[in-house]
Structure formats: C-alpha cells, structure tokens
Amino acid sequence: MDSKNLTRSEAARRARLVSDVSYRLELDLSRAQDPDRPHFGSRTTVSFSCASPGESTFLDFLHGGVDSVELNGTRLDADAVVGEHRVRLPDLRERNTAVVSGRGLYSTSGEGLHRFVDPADGETYLYTQYEPADARRVFANFEQPDLKAVYEVAITAPDDWHVASNGAVARVDDNGDGTATWHFRRTEPMSTYITAVLAGPYHYVTDRWTGTTADGRTLGIDLGASCRKSLAKDFDADRILDVTKSGLDLFHRLFQYPYPWGKYDQAFVPEYNLGAMENPGLVTFTERYVFTSRATAAQHEGRANTLLHEMAHMWFGDLVTMEWWDDLWLKESFADYMGSLATERATELGQPWVTFANRRKAWAYVQDQLPTTHPIVADIPDVEAARQNFDGITYAKGASVLKQLAAYVGEDAFFTAARRYFAAHAFGNTTLDDFLAVLAEASGRDMREWSAAWLETAGVADLRVLLETDDDGLVTSAVLEQQSVDPVTGREVLRPHMLRVGTWDLVDGRLERTGSHAVELTGASVPVPELAGRPRPALVLPNDEDLTYGKVVFDDVSLATVLDRVGELGEPLAAATAWAALWNMVRDAKLPATAFADAVVRFAPTATEVGVLQLLLEQATSALEHYAPASARDGAVSALTTGVLDLLGRAEAGSDHQVALARAFARLARHGGEAATVEALLDADRSGRSPIAGLEVDEQLRWALLQAGAASGRVAQDELDEALGTAPSAVATVGHATATAARPVPEVKAAAWRSVLTGRTAEGRPLSNDVLSATAEGFRIGSPGLTADYYGEYWPALAGIWGSMSNGQASRIIQGLFPLAQDIDDVLQCPARPGEDGTPRLGLEDGSAARAARSHPVVQRAHEWLAEHGDAPAALRRLLVEQTHTLERTLTAQAVAASISEPSAEIV
Template structure:
C-alpha cells in the first residue's frame, strides 16, 4: 500500500470553494477507470482517465482537487500542461482558462483500506476481491480529479474496465460491455442527470445479485417504473433476505411518490451491501451503498430489521432531498441529513409494518443529539462550516438527530400536511439545483402562510438543549396549580436560549395491582418563554405521574418531579413511547449528575420486562452498563457491576428461547463482563459453555463477543482464538479475532496494540483497514485488569503526528479512541485531576493545531469532566 502523508493544502476552505464557483461552471465528466488488476494484492493503484468540460471566466485560473498517487499527463484545451509544475499536493492548477474548456488528465489513484475513496476488501471466506467507493464529503478526489464541492454539479459518463466475471456498476444504467482481452471487459454506463461529485459511485467484484421491478404512480398520477437491484458479497448470499429489502423499497417508493409527487428521477435503483463500510449507508443516486452489517449473519432482533428499514428509507429520501436538490456548501449539510432522518423515520412509521420507529427515535437517536448538543463544541443546526475538516466533523448528532428532532417539532408546529406541501414546492422550484436554508424557509412560509424566520432563528441559529419541567402545588390531594417551565443555555456563549415548543403534557394514573401507570390524559401546551400555566392539570389527583413532552414532539431534556420520576423507575408507564421518553429523560439526569446511576439501573431492572421495543431495551441496558462503569464511585463500582452481571446471567438463563430479549441481554452481558474487574470464574465457564452449546445459537457476532470477553480476562489464549477464527473465516470472525487479541490482559499485547493504532499498521507492517483499526482500538480499550494503563503522556506526544499521517477518518478513530479517560475522582474537584490538567495543558499550548483535532480533544475532555462530576455526586 502506497504511503502518502496528508498534503498541507488538502483542507479546502469555504471561501476557496466560493471563489472557484464564481469562475467555473461544470458540464460533464467522462471518467474511465481500470480495475482489471484489482485482485493482485501487489498492485496498490489503478489507472484513471478523466475528461472534464466546463465554462469559465476567460483568462482566469483555478484548480482541481486530487489525492491520487501520481498524475501522468494533463491536457488543457488541446495543449499539454507540465504535470510536475501543475500538481501541488491535493490540487492541480489549471490556467489560463478559456470561456469553454476541456481538460483531460491521466493519473493513477490509490486503493483505499480506510473506507475513503475506492475501498478494496479481500473476503477471508473465499479470497475474493471486492471494490466499492465512498466519497462524502470530499473523498471523490481520491478517485479522479474533480471540482469536489457540491454546487459544481455535472453529468457523468463512466466506463469501468474489470474482470469479465465481476458485477460492475455505477450511478447510471449499464449500456454496453466490450471485451478488452481474455477475461477482461470494459463496461459503459449511461450518462447521469446533473449531480454533485460526492454522490458519484463505483462498484466492482463478484457480488451476488437479485433483481425486481417497481411500478407505481405519483400523487398526481404520473406512472413510474423503476428497475430494482440488490447485491452483496457472494459469501453472504445465503444470509441476504432480498424479499424483505425489496418489499420495504417498494413501499418506500410508494410513500415518497405520494408525499413528494415527483417521480423517482434517477433511472434504476440498486442497493448494494458492502464490507468495512464507515457509514450506515450513502445516497448515491441509482446505486445506494449500505453497510453489510444489515446482512444478518447472526440472530437479528426486530429492532435491527427496523433500523435497516429506517436506513433504506433515509437514503431513499435523499434521492429527492440531497440529490435532486443539493446544498450549496456544507453549512447546509443539516438540511438534507435532518430532513432524511425525520422523513425517513416518518416513512417507516407510515409505510412499513414496523410500529416502533418513533420509540427508537426517542430513545436512541435523540440520545446522540442530547450528548452532542451539550459539548462545548456544539454548534447551531445551521453550522458555520469554514472548511472541509469541519465538514467531515459535522456528520454528528446535531446535523442528523437534533435537526431531525427539530423538524419533527416543526411538523407539529405547522402541521405535517403543510410540511410536506412545502417540500413538494421546494422540489418543483429547485430540481437539479443547489439551495440554502432561505430557499427552504421560503417554501415553508408560502405553504404555511407564516413568516418562518423567527422560528428558524430560535431553533436553527442557536445551540444547546432546553430543559422542560412541570411545577405543581398540591392541596387536599389534588393539584392546585401547575406551570410548565423551560430553561436553556447556549454552551458556546453562556447566553439564555428559550425556544417555541408545541408539546403535550401527559398524565399517568397508578394501578391497584402495582403494575405500570396507565395513560389517563394529555394536554397540548405551547410555550415560547420561560413559563406558562397548565390549567388542565388543576384538579388532577396528586398521585398521578406527569410527563412533559408526552409523545416526544419536541426536542428538550425533561426534568420530572420526584414523584413522577419514582413512578417511572419503580412501576413504569404503560405506553411504549412515553416509557422511552421518560427513561431518556432519566438518563440525561444521570449524565448531569442529578440522578445516581444505580438508581437508574434499579429502574431499568424493575421495568425491563415492560419494554417491548428491543431497540429501546438495548439502549437502556447499554446505558445501565455505561452508568455503572463510568458514573459510580470506585468504592461501589465493582460490587454494583457484579450485581448487574448476576442479574443479566439470571435473565439469560430464565429465557430459554432465541428471542430478541435474550439476544439483547447477551450483548449487554458480554459488554458488562468486559467492564468488571474480577468476574467470578463460574460466569466465565458459563460463557465458554455457551459458545459450543447449539441450543444457545449465538451466531458469529455473539460468539465473538463471548471470545473477546474470555480473552479480556485471560481465559482464552492466542492459539485458541486463532483456531476459532480459522474454523469459520469470515469478516466478522476476522475483526473479532483482532479485537480479542488486543483485549488480552498482557502488557506486551497492549503495547503492541497501541503501536498498531498509532501507526495504522499491524506488527507485520500491513496497513490496518478501517474495521481492523477500530477493532484494535476497541480491544485495547477493554482492560478490566488495568495492565494497559500508564501511557497517557505518549498520547499527547503522538496525536498530532497521527493527524498528519493518517486520513482524517482513521486519525479520528485513534484520537477519540485512545483519549486517556480511565479516571477516578479523588477530592471531588475534576479540574485538578491529572488527566484533566494534561488535556487542558495540551489545548492551551496547541491553539494552532487543526480545529478538527482540537474538537475531538475538547469533546473527550468534556466527557471526562462529566464522568468525574457524576462520580463525585455518586460518592456523596
């Protein structure tokens, strides 16, 4: 694999992109890629010929973006250009330009192992080679020279040369295949409609395939026929369930055709499940790529199937919102991602048989948003994206989950029909173009008859999360007065932030049999200041539990009164969405050191039998483990973890069926055992027995979670682990082995894993792929015996060189994953803890370090300080 340090001019700024847009208007790319030697591991690069036609300001100069291995030749308007002089790091200078231009570049690009650009994967099951591309936000420049910014759209004509037996695909439909030599063909694909570079895509390998066809109509009666395709690695074909995926795809297309009233505009609709994928999926028009974790080779819960459906429909939403109409620059990344996150969930709820889309959203998706929004690095939903490094960092919980939550609140504010009417008008006006927030607000204002700027300023241009609480007074056993309060502070400025909320306040009544409290009533409330009266609660019996934000309509943390919180944690609520919302509020209280982690866990134990949604169950059980391992005092932690493990073991043994519940319990148990210092030997013996017990039917993912657990406690050696992987060589077992080997409680093992992470290479010098780098970090961080401690100083000495040497995606894994955070509160003052002091000293002395690197450190430091505060509160 070719080693190239990151060029100093790799980080394109917004101002540079805007200046280039003023000079250039792109028309068409012809991209000819040769993958014919991809199966040869000794070949690190592939040839590319790129032809670009574009208009420009006569006499001006500009540049192309390219992160390849080498440029062989450049021809601009028929004249040869000195490549050595034109190529400067990540850029190729062009000029002087004519009004109409054609540039032809012959180059060599690099096969990726990081999931950025064209990723090459060799299947451990059969040795077959697979290629796919991933370009967002700006990794297209790793494949071919281009103007890699979203507003310079063009049509793309692609040809790919590859093994004749391989499945080869791109955005456009396959037009022709021509023999080049024995066993090699050149495939030509249809010219696309205008689109941005980041959604171009390329695929090649012996993928298994399935085909179908969709027929339907738009809301206005336009007939639509779309060829459908599915593909995955051949070794996974027996695990692929194409009928379910096709069914969800067809239902989704029906829903979007009704909701958007615009026929699917991209010809075919292929969905391919690819290995070692950094994302859940990517909305490449005509060829959506998805993580092959959605090809279930192990027992999969209903929540996993629902999550896959959500991802399928999220990406489908992008065919219109993001692909047909695209943001001008990454400042408005939120507009496409938040929209797809919200509308994708809405489509799952309304178009499929899954009934828990909104409970999963309330419990899991919003937890991501709440956490991200409380960091010092939080940002408004409409972020200030000054450069590409910032864009890459902003694929975060604000851009996706908070934005989606706010759009759900917007839909409650103006009405869902109005919201979708605005979307239809937006597509009709801006199809094939680029837009900003103002364009969407104009469409929304026209549809609703309101000026939406005030709403947008309150929700989209400020940061931080509000808190909602209901305050009551009680007389003679009933509520005598009630008020809904909100407060909020922008973490960046310290300024108060109050927003307009449309929500419901729910009332839940206790039952005679000590079962969960039953829904009794809900009252709509609208608040845009600090407080409002809730007269509907006056006269309600004081033994009722009151739930702010019942139905999870708005985005806010909820602070329940002591009585209502006790009801939630002791008896529970009888409504699934209310229960998810209330437990999410309780978890936020744990993170804020307002509720002891052990009290939260007691509530989870008391109510886990009530939780029907396996996604919510998995979330709260994981939060329970995290709370005990992170937010409890050292003198209590191991005893609490031991009790937690004992509960989980008993719960697994009490559930003999291969149910969703047992699958979730097993995953939680293995994670908890990796946190416990000294699990009793019988528990490890039980885990070992489960691996070979056919009645347990663990499947390969849980089996390797079990092996990692044993390895972390010294109960499985290297030979045994390697033998287990050799017996069933798959992608899952390969990364499982890497994680298990790094988890072993041996100082030399930990040192080797740490060095592998910092260098991005294994001990034998092989480049670690994205999945294997992550598995190495994950295994290294599993350290119940503490043998890997004491290397904090090395972290601060090496992270800048890691940032400069590895790709941003790989470097982010290392910097975030190895941050020294295994801290115990000493005197209650988090600011004097040595790990806190070291992080603050690095930040103060590295003001000029890349902002994306500093952001990771700032966020991990905030996690550390929150951990220490919660520990101090737990020990009081």
C-alpha cells in the first residue's frame, strides 16, 4: 500500500472512486536561500467526492516528513496512515476534505522542486518539474492524469523575489518579516503533472497579445518571459515574445478554440532535465535557449520549434489530456509535429521540415531499431514505465507518423478533426479511440485499419525502388516496395504510405531533378509507371519530400550517384533524405564511417542551411569515434580535423557556418590533433587577435577549446580554475567540470569516476544533474587505457545506484559511465577480404562481424549482468539493454569496416 510506483490498475480503481477534486496548496519557501535547509513547508487541502462512502483511498506524497493529517475535521494517527510514498485516507464520506501538512525536499536532480544557486552571483532559484509523477514530491495529491482538479495556490517567499504559478497573481500580502505571500487565481481543471511553481529573483519581461476568436470576440493574453538575473543581458525576450505572438495567431486560426489558461508565462530555468514542459500558463524551458554565446540561425529555429511545440500542448495535452500514460505518444507526437509545422508557417526561421528530417527522424530510426522498441501506442502498466517512454518512438516516430497521417487524410480533414476533438473534450481526458473517431468522421476513412498498421506495430520499413532496364538502358519496370518485420512480434507489417518517388539525372554535368511522382503504397509493392520507357535515372529517391516514415534503401546506381554528388541535390528535403539514408547505412554497417566522413568534408560547403552543416559534422565525428575500427580511427579523425579546419579557414568571416565549423573543430581537437591551432585560438581569446578572421572566441567556444587543451594535457588545472573564477556562470561551471575530468592524469580520472558513481563531490555535496553529466563526459574523453580499469566496479554498483537515487540521476550515472567506447580489435585479429572488383563489400561472411561483436568482453559482461539480474527493475534493465545493443552495433560496424583493407578475418 506504500508503493512509489503507481500502477495503471491502481489509478483506474482510484478514478472510479474519486471525482470532483479541488486543491488548496500552501508552500513556504521563505528559507530556500539557506543551503543547510533541505526542506520546505507544504500544506495541501484537497476536497473530493467518493462514489462508495466507507471505502478508503490514498494520496501520493514523496515527502521529508508529515506533521499532521486531517480527514473531514478529524486528526488521524500519522503513524497509522503515513507511509514513505502515500497517505492513506480511510472511511470516506460522499464528500471529503483532507488536509496534509508536512515538508517537501528540495531537489538537485530536476525532479520536483529544483533548487539552484547561481555561481555568477550566489542567488537562489527554484522551479518545478513534475512529468510524469513528481508533483507528489511537492504536495500531497492524486498523482494521475485523469483526476483533473482546480487549484488555489499560495506561496510564501522572500518579498523581493518573482513568484509565479499556473494562474495569475490575485494579490500579494507583505508579511512584514522580509517575506510575502503570493495568492494565485483559481485555475481551470488540469492534471497534477502540469501544475507549476517558479520562485527566485528572476528577471521578468512582460508583453500582451491581442487576437480575435473564431466567433469574432477580441481575446487578450498577458505574456511574460523570465530568466536568471545574471542572464538578463543575453535574454532576447523580444524575439521570444514575437514568436509567441505569431504562434498564438496561428494556433487560434488552426484550432478555433480560444486559449484557455488566462496568462502565458515562459520561464527559462537552469539545470533543466528536459527541453521544456507544457505547464498551462507557466511553460518552463531549459535556459540553454538563452544564448550566452553566438547563436546560429539553426539555434534560433530550434528554440522557436520548442516554443511552438509547448504552445500546441496548451490545447493538445493540457486542455484535452490522455486518460493514462498509454496515450502519452498522442500529445507529444502532435506537439512535435505542430512544432515544425508552426515554425514553418509562423516564423521565417530556417527550414524546419529539413531539421525534422535530419534530427527528429534520425532519433526515431535509432530508437526503433533498439531491442526495446515498442509500438507507438505502448503498454504502460505503471509510472516507472511511463518515465522510460519519453523516447524517440513517443516523440519523433509519432510525429513522423502524424505527418504521414496529414498526407493520408488531407490537411483539412486533419485540422477539422482536431477542432472537433478540442470542442468535444475540453478540460477532460481521452483515449486514442476518441481521436480516431473524429479523424474518421472528418476524413471518411477507416482509421482503425490505419491505426492497427501504424500505431500498434513496431519497427521501421525499408523503402526501395526496384528497376529493370532493357539493352538500351530504358526502364522496363519500376516497382516501389516496402519490407518490414515487427521486431516485437516477428510478423511482417505492411503499412499504408502516401509518398513521392523522385528522380534525378545528369544535365550538363550537374545533377538535376527530373521528376517527383505521387505514389500510394498499400501492400508489399506498387508499380511506378511514370518511370517506365525512360532512360534509367542517375538517382531514384523513395520518400522524396520526406512524407512518410521509412528507411530509404538506394539501388547500386543511385548509391554511387549520392556518394559522388549528394552536394548537388538542390532540394533541401531531398538532400536531407539522402544524408539520412547514408547515416543509416553507417549504423547498419553498410557504409564505412570513413566514407561518410569523407563525403561530409567534400560536400559541407554545399550545405547552405547551418543546421544541416552542424548535424553532418556531428554525425561525421560520431561515426569515426564509434563506428570506425581503431586501426583506421586516428588517421580518419586527423583527416576530418584537418578538413574541418580548412573549411573553417575558408568560411565567411563572422558567419553562422564559421561558428558551426569552429565548434566542430574544438570537439575534434579533443583527440589531440591541431594542438597549435587550439593554443592559438585560446591565446587570441586573451589578446583579442584571432588567427581566423572574424571568429569570436565566445564563452561556448572558449570552454570547448579549454576542454580540448585539457584532454591533450596542454591546459593545466590552474588555468581551468582561473577561467572559471574570472567569468563564473552556469555554462562555465559545466565546461569546467568536463575539462577537469578530461585531463589525462590517473588521479583526475579516479576522482571523476568516484564523483559520478556516487553522484557527489569529493567533499560529499550532491552533484547537480548538469555537473554530473559534464563530469561523466570528461571522464570518457581520452585514451581508453586511462579508464578501462574502472569498469570492473561499474557492474556491481548498478543495483545500488538505481535503488538509492532518483530515476533521473541514476539514469545519468548509468548511461554516463557505461563502457561504450570499445574496439573490435580486442577480439578481431584480421578482418575479411574486399570484393573481387576492389569495391567495399560490407558484411563479413556467415555473420562473423556480429559474432565478433557479441564475443567482446564488455558485451559479454553486459549480457551476464542482464542474465543474473532478471528481477531488476524494468527501467534499469531497459537502460542496460539499450546501451549494450548500441555497443554491439558499433563493434559490428567496426568489424565490417575493417574487412575492406585487410586480407583475412579471424575471431580470436
């Protein structure tokens, strides 16, 4: 009865019993600035109806102590009803009022009420983050999405602070002792996980939006944007609020339902676990969106996308909320899709669908090929499972499928359905069937069949065009086919696709598009008659315009064309689709990492969108670090570093491309190359005379260069400490942690390992999430010889880490220290032969590459741990399964890539 892990069945029973809920929440944050005070006062008054008087139920509360519990005017025995995670309410009446007074605990993990002390000025900042079930860390409540309630909130805090919650401020009472109490207006019904509190000396900017509702009424919304005081000089609130206003214009036109939450505040907060959270009336964002260094156009586009993603949630997710976490995907997928669509239509920032194809879909394809993949509509038996499902399936695959759905039913029908959905279910809870019902009504299509194929199966299809030609080179047959097996069930899956097939040919020595043909694929294959009777195209691109979700598989001629001329694909979405296919080939061990990196360097100058350039440089670096065999890695990284430096020297002075190339160079320089250039750039930072015209060494680049210098042993600890002391900030604190742990000194690595493994500093203070992850990153930088001996301690510590820490912190430690950087050379003595014609033949005979990967000692140890801990928490096992699979994939690719240049293969 005192489980921390609320189950779906428990929530369903409680929902049948409890209804008509309202809360009065009183928080005392007046002593938050005292670092020795770990807790705050929390008093909850909850009123509710009971369907079966005489029954019992419980409130959820992860607390630091409960002083009293009253139920219907009677004080209960706290020892009898209060557990570590729940408060039992016995012998209920038809109408009940419970009052729980106690203490919540401040968090440094971003779960519940997070407390942050700004290194720049010593000020204390608070904010909350609750999804999926951490409101119970702050106040006693019914922590499940379908028990919506109205809230009256009162917060006591230092009187010179900015304090906010979901509702607007009704009044502020001066307590005469340096504190004040803020009283907020009663909210509309909402779920517990989207309630919010913000408190601290935040810098706050206000504005107002005025628009017209669908019925012609004028609607006004007060807007606010806040950040830490020390970031105020960098806070471009005017640009943020301009995007906000444009988004409100667009969503009111599309949804035709007036914004329901009164005011609209947006707070940018430190050490945030997520990108953002859709709390009604008080959206919270990572303060990484406050650009303290030069921000590229891609960064501004990315921020706008997130702003608009969260705004879409005000309707889809907040106004209408899923009944249980099984349908988490629907609100997140819808918002993810709307973020890109709204960025395209409400702003002039970049090409969001190109970014979507490059980044979001890449995330989905990776997640969908893990052993832990699942259908978009997942089975979520409890809140611990819900935590693990904030993944690439829930967000990116779901959004990709909704983009395909809009193509399938037509955009008009899609938004007509959304309007009906909001109108019919406002302030209520729904399931997938409710959304499918309005879609079927609006489109006239059978959505159950579509849902079964797309939402209730897992895996990604391979999409290819099969061509046959005659002796004259004319196409006699062209067939688009899909191949897909659900990895969960092992059964074939044939999904309906509305897509386009594009063709390109060489015209006057340049690659030009010669056609783009609409195709509806409902079975295993469908003819593409438009290609018949014409000369074989130099390139055939399935999924031109990126309308559907599927991995593009090139025929041999098309692959050769792409590798030779991908930079000539003038259509940005086509280029994004082609690059995504090449990246998938690297991960699938069908293209050497070195070939991919070479293509990136050759064609980087043609990437006109800086976001595309940034992604390609990231992927090329990652490809060499993880997928290239050790025998080829150093030379390939050196070549890529030299290539990027050459491009940097030729980039337009002061351009976004120059910034992107400089940051990519700094990451590559962690491997020890071009040390003289790193030192010259750091010297330029001090002298103001850069060896690269127009390049400013700002805070972000400075710390990236210091990390590179530290990793090579050329920047000493006192220099890192001096840099932090000269310009203290949250960015500098994180950069300093990474640089310190990156130093190639055994004692440094030992200290970093211990700090991450325990989640504490050497003095015993808890590490914040950001510093913990930064330290783990620094530990991983450098020679494996400096770190390999520590991993024997990793496996025995896993269960203890998971059992003693919050899920968020434990996940960071387990992922951050997993021994992912391994070499196939440890088990593969000599790789296999190339093809007879001298071209790469990727794929060792009889699956020996995969066998080599599985025989690696670290992979074997991981599998042993999983076999020995079958009863470990599912969330912990999932982390280990995913990390192990990722390691096996990289080792397999290394083994296959090594087969290109060596004469034989043997596993030893």
